[in-house]
Amino acid sequence: MLVGVPREVKRDEYRVAMLPVGVEEMVRAGHSVMIERGAGEGSGLTNNDYLRQGAELADGPEEIYARADMIVKVKEPQPEEIHLLREGQIVFTYFHFAASRELTEGVLGSGAVAVAYETLCDDAGRLPLLTPMSEVAGRMSIQEGAKYLERPQMGRGILLGGVPGVQPAKITILGGGVVGANAAKVAAGFGAHVNLLDVNMERLRYLDDVMPPNVTCLYSDRHTVRKCLRSADLVIGAVLVPGAKAPHLIEREDLELMTPGSVIIDVAVDQGGCVETTRPTTHSDPTFIVEEVVHYCVANMPGAVGRTSTFALCNVTLPWALQIAAAGIDAAAEAAPPVARAINIYRGTVTNGPVACTFGLRYDRRFDPARNQKPPA
Numbered sequence: 001m002l003v004g005v006p007r008e009v010k011r012d013e014y015r016v017a018m019l020p021v022g023v024e025e026m027v028r029a030g031h032s033v034m035i036e037r038g039a040g041e042g043s044g045l046t047n048n049d050y051l052r053q054g055a056e057l058a059d060g061p062e063e064i065y066a067r068a069d070m071i072v073k074v075k076e077p078q079p080e081e082i083h084l085l086r087e088g089q090i091v092f093t094y095f096h097f098a099a100s101r102e103l104t105e106g107v108l109g110s111g112a113v114a115v116a117y118e119t120l121c122d123d124a125g126r127l128p129l130l131t132p133m134s135e136v137a138g139r140m141s142i143q144e145g146a147k148y149l150e151r152p153q154m155g156r157g158i159l160l161g162g163v164p165g166v167q168p169a170k171i172t173i174l175g176g177g178v179v180g181a182n183a184a185k186v187a188a189g190f191g192a193h194v195n196l197l198d199v200n201m202e203r204l205r206y207l208d209d210v211m212p213p214n215v216t217c218l219y220s221d222r223h224t225v226r227k228c229l230r231s232a233d234l235v236i237g238a239v240l241v242p243g244a245k246a247p248h249l250i251e252r253e254d255l256e257l258m259t260p261g262s263v264i265i266d267v268a269v270d271q272g273g274c275v276e277t278t279r280p281t282t283h284s285d286p287t288f289i290v291e292e293v294v295h296y297c298v299a300n301m302p303g304a305v306g307r308t309s310t311f312a313l314c315n316v317t318l319p320w321a322l323q324i325a326a327a328g329i330d331a332a333a334e335a336a337p338p339v340a341r342a343i344n345i346y347r348g349t350v351t352n353g354p355v356a357c358t359f360g361l362r363y364d365r366r367f368d369p370a371r372n373q374k375p376p377a
Helices: 020-028 047-051 061-067 101-110 131-148 178-190 201-210 222-231 252-257 267-271 301-327 329-335 337-342 353-359
Strands: 002-005 032-036 056-058 070-072 090-093 113-116 170-174 193-198 215-219 234-237 263-266 287-290 293-296 343-346
Touching (some): 002 061, 020 032, 020 301, 056 061, 070 301, 090 301, 101 343, 131 267, 131 293, 178 215, 193 222, 201 215, 234 267, 301 329, 329 337
Parallel strands (some): 032 056, 070 090, 090 113, 170 234, 263 293
């Protein structure tokens, strides 16, 4: 199989979808790899690093999309890339379809096969290709929150950990998954007072056991969220419903409860955001203010730390890319349920239930592992 790795064109995106060692492993397995010149520069990887491992260099994306059997990317195809997709071509990347009807309809119209990192789910319910970027985003959310709480950034002028005689910041984290847990650990390390909310009591019991004393684990309901907002200096939106649009846990009217100059970091922006007033921003223009509350809603947070993120991502995506390249998408999906769960669009049909539900589209269940199960007696 010919595997293509284009340079990422999303604004302020510095990651690359394959490391030189990935090229070596692909070539050793009998595949060919074509990578766009300069694709690794944002992660400190040179063209020669790839050439030495047997990659072919392409001067632009057109050749890659025209020739490659499988495209391996980091971020969803941008508008200038969608028209390059071919019928039957496998595209292995983060898609987050539920956040964009335009993207969904564009990929549907291309006839390509969209294999989404974020819905590749193992039999234990884990999301191995989402986890490392969630770890990065969770940890970044606190350092970005610390920065935007500074007065020159229009924040309240609060130091997260406080100083002797002055209380530390109060942080509310909505969601106790990978993002939320990593955010809580970093925030606790700063010395802040942290409220960590989730709806899964088993998860809350676990987090209550492992978190330091300055993290309080709370059951998330409407009243608790609103109570926490009243005292929060920093709010982290860390809600995830795999494949689906994030629910709005903070409505516009709730912002009136917050102190002017407080900050919201909505990590869920990739899935539409868990704050009603969220809209995607970029690293070069990361914030906006609504009701005197600073909103940071960068849709590719890990892209800012490209080298760390690239290595963390490629460590987990390469084995799956090798499996798909070896067997082809149909056989790989048949052999490995996690691959089947990752297929969101297949040759013009939606094969992910939450995406179909979000946009009212027909759901093709061909890759649903439960499709052939008999109902209980």
